[in-house]
Amino acid sequence: xxxxxxxxxxxxxVHLIGNIAKNMSNINVKLFPYKNxxxxxxxxxxxxxxxxxxxxxxxxxxxxxxxNNLLNEDQAIYPPIYGPSLLGTLLKAVSExxxxxxxxxxxxxxxxxxxxxxxxxxxxxxxxxxxxxxYPSEEIMAEHLELYRKGEIEAALTCLQDVYEMxxxxxxxxYRVTPSELIIEQVLHFLKERAQSAIxxxxxxxxxxxxxIEAETSSLTDQASFDDKRKELxxxxxxxxxTQSVQGSYVKIGDGLFFVYTTKGQLELFQxxxxxQSLLPQIKAQSQLDVHIGIGYGLTNLQADTNTRLALKHxxxxxxxxxxxxxxxxxxxxxxxxxxxxxxxxxxxAKNKETKLxxxxxxxxxxxxxxxxxxTNLVTAKDISEWLGYSERNARRVLSExxxxxxxxxxxxxxxxxxxxxxxxxxxKL
Numbered sequence: 001x002x003x004x005x006x007x008x009x010x011x012x013x014v015h016l017i018g019n020i021a022k023n024m025s026n027i028n029v030k031l032f033p034y035k036n037x038x039x040x041x042x043x044x045x046x047x048x049x050x051x052x053x054x055x056x057x058x059x060x061x062x063x064x065x066x067x068n069n070l071l072n073e074d075q076a077i078y079p080p081i082y083g084p085s086l087l088g089t090l091l092k093a094v095s096e097x098x099x100x101x102x103x104x105x106x107x108x109x110x111x112x113x114x115x116x117x118x119x120x121x122x123x124x125x126x127x128x129x130x131x132x133x134x135y136p137s138e139e140i141m142a143e144h145l146e147l148y149r150k151g152e153i154e155a156a157l158t159c160l161q162d163v164y165e166m167x168x169x170x171x172x173x174x175y176r177v178t179p180s181e182l183i184i185e186q187v188l189h190f191l192k193e194r195a196q197s198a199i200x201x202x203x204x205x206x207x208x209x210x211x212x213i214e215a216e217t218s219s220l221t222d223q224a225s226f227d228d229k230r231k232e233l234x235x236x237x238x239x240x241x242x243t244q245s246v247q248g249s250y251v252k253i254g255d256g257l258f259f260v261y262t263t264k265g266q267l268e269l270f271q272x273x274x275x276x277q278s279l280l281p282q283i284k285a286q287s288q289l290d291v292h293i294g295i296g297y298g299l300t301n302l303q304a305d306t307n308t309r310l311a312l313k314h315x316x317x318x319x320x321x322x323x324x325x326x327x328x329x330x331x332x333x334x335x336x337x338x339x340x341x342x343x344x345x346x347x348x349x350a351k352n353k354e355t356k357l358x359x360x361x362x363x364x365x366x367x368x369x370x371x372x373x374x375x376t377n378l379v380t381a382k383d384i385s386e387w388l389g390y391s392e393r394n395a396r397r398v399l400s401e402x403x404x405x406x407x408x409x410x411x412x413x414x415x416x417x418x419x420x421x422x423x424x425x426x427x428x429k430l
Contacts, residue, residue, distance in 0.1 A: 002026050002027065002028055003028065003053065003199070004028045004029075004050055004052050005029050005051070005053050006032055006044075006051035006053070006055070007029050007032060007057075008034065008040060008043060008056050008057065008061055008065075009056060009058065010034070010035075010057060010161035010162070013057035013058070013161065014032065014033045017079075017188075021188055024192075026196075030047070030050075030051065034061075036162075037061050037064050037137070044070045052195035052198065053076065053192075053195045055076070055191055056076060056077070058078050058106065058160060059106055059133075060135065060136075060137060060140075060160055063135075064134050067133060074198075077187060077190070079179040079184050079187045080179065081159055081177055081178070081179050082179075082180075083118065085177055085183070086104075086112075086115055086177055089157060090102075090124065090157075094124075097173065099155045099173065100123065100124055100154065101127075101153045102125065102126050102127065102154070102155050103126075103143070103148070103152075103155075103156045104129065104156075105140050105157075106159035106160065106177075107128070107159065109128050112126050112128055125153075127153060137162045137163050137166070140160065141162075141163045144156040144158065145170055145172060155175065156172055156174040156175075157177055158174060159176070159177045164176045202264055202268065204263065204265075204298065205261075205264075205297065205298050205301045206261075206263055206264045206295065206297050206304055207259060207295070207296045207298075207305050207307070208262070208293060208294070208308060209258070209259050209294045209296075209311070209312055210257070210259075211258075211292045211293075212232070212256030212257075212290075213320075213321070214256070231288055232289075234286050234289075235258075235287040235291070236252065236258070238279070238282060238287065239258055242270075242279065243260050243262075246260070246266040246270050248260045248262030249261040261301070264297050267295070279293065279323075280323065283321070290319075290321045291321055292315040292321070293321075293323045294311030294312035294315065294323075294325075294326070295308060295311055295323070295325040295326070296309070296310065296325075297325070297328050303328065307326040311326045314326075317390055318388075319389055322334060322389065359398060359401050364407075366388060367387070367428065368430040370387045370388075371428055371430065374387075377427055377430075378427055380423040380425055381396045381399055381423065381424070382395070383395075399424075399426050407428065407430055408427060408429060409427050410425070411426065412424075413425060
């Protein structure tokens with residue numbers, strides 16, 4: 001399976017990487033040389049559809065892309081520069097000019113320390129220019145220049161093409177440090193494997209189940225029946241449009257249950273412009289219905305179908321529109337009404353806790369995750385009701401069960417306004 005890797009950087013670096021990639025199998029590279037790092041923005045936006053992974057020539061364009069939200073860390077990398085690359089450049093500088101004092105950018109301080117000890121370079125001074133993530137080339141050059149003018153260095157070592165050219169223009173003796181061909185080849189291999197893994201994951205089966213939440217009281221009149229059918233037809237229109245947008249298949253089961261069959265890749269493509277949570281207010285506005293949406297992923301259609309039904313089970317006690325996803329590893333994420341994702345796993349709570357009370361491990365896991373999200377372990381029945389979407393009566397039952405199992409204890413009371421009985425405050429010990 002061939003993958004496309006986009007190579008971004010100054011012309012010399014990009015063509016060096018391109019030549020190395022020519023001798024590797026199952027890799028297609030597209031070269032994107034630039035003169036100014038601001039070009040990175042247009043390069044990525046115009047080509048992200050065809051490129052599987054991105055390889056930047058160095059830290060500056062890489063962190064520029066990350067900090068401008070053009071890519072995430074799973075989509076890109078840059079070849080690190082290790083001791084041997086630095087050593088080669090140092091030997092060249094010493095042999096040509098017998099320079100003893102240098103400034104150095106990009107390479108991590110630990111690498112500099114390691115090369116000092118490993119190669120016994122105590123007679124050389126290396127002053128690192130420290131920066132985290134994205135740091136403009138002009139400012140890096142200015143720090144080299146300041147050290148040179150103060151007489152603290154005799155030459156500059158830089159990993160950045162534009163810094164090298166600016167220092168040359170200022171007549172500062174400087175040398176360019178580049179990653180070794182071996183490192184570049186290893187990085188290309190890594191990107192190929194990561195791209196192939198991403199393609200495989202996008203091909204996973206995805207099944208979405210949509211279940212209408214039944215109203216607690218419903219009229220049996222003919223008029224009410226016609227109203228319900230109109231609402232259901234409005235829901236079907238929304239689901240048909242959604243199914244078309246994810247290139248899927250749509251099935252109506254009956255009893256307010258619908259299925260959409262597609263792939264994980266298609267759902268991710270849809271979510272780039274339309275978060276799945278946006279379906280909930282759209283459905284409510286156009287059909288006046290509350291729904292549970294369960295999404296299951298799987299290596300097979302059967303596994304995805306099983307997981308979507310499991311996702312619906314996690315929403316069974318919720319009385320408001322919600323979404324749950326269950327992936328191929330049985331990890332669960334539930335979106336609350338405030339769009340906050342709540343991740344948890346069936347394995348989150350130890351078995352010895354599970355056997356002490358009648359609550360399921362899923363409920364315990366949800367509570368543990370929600371406690372972390374809200375950054376508190378002090379709760380009332382009202383809090384539990386809002387977190388889990390339960391009635392306050394069920395929430396009190398949950399707290400009672402936790403108390404019996406010594407997973408919660410009463411810590412005090414609060415008075416809800418001027419009326420009503422005081423509410424007990426519990427400390428969770430999950």
